[in-house]
Amino acid sequence: MPYLAGVGAEFVFDDFxxxxxxxxxxxxxxxxxxxxxxxxxxxxxxxxGSYRPVTxxxxxxxxxxxxxxxxxxxxxNLLLHAAATILVFLLLxxxxxxxxxxxxxxxxxxxxxxxxENVLAIVARAxxxxxx
Numbered sequence: 001m002p003y004l005a006g007v008g009a010e011f012v013f014d015d016f017x018x019x020x021x022x023x024x025x026x027x028x029x030x031x032x033x034x035x036x037x038x039x040x041x042x043x044x045x046x047x048x049g050s051y052r053p054v055t056x057x058x059x060x061x062x063x064x065x066x067x068x069x070x071x072x073x074x075x076x077n078l079l080l081h082a083a084a085t086i087l088v089f090l091l092l093x094x095x096x097x098x099x100x101x102x103x104x105x106x107x108x109x110x111x112x113x114x115x116x117e118n119v120l121a122i123v124a125r126a127x128x129x130x131x132x
Contacts, residue, residue: 006120014123084132085110
């Protein structure tokens, strides 16, 4: 898979705001209060409306499991992309009844460069989740 090289990458750009600088992900706010905050951990008065609780939940899980190491977040993105690829195969296989076509399409989906940002950027996990 062409995205494996990204596993060793550090946090970059918006990852700091979404993960290391996010009070929700870092466990600094109560679970009830966390539900009122956006993806960046901001309250309603400072939010720009990017409410993505499932994405934030996966960040919380990764932070708890991996101790805040970026590699854990990158591996999760890879696993989610792999799951989306499998779902593409299953959908096409069921719709076309042509396993070779479904396999070729799923492989193209898996490696296509258009997915690079969504798979490699931790903060773009919302897009990978939405695809799945």
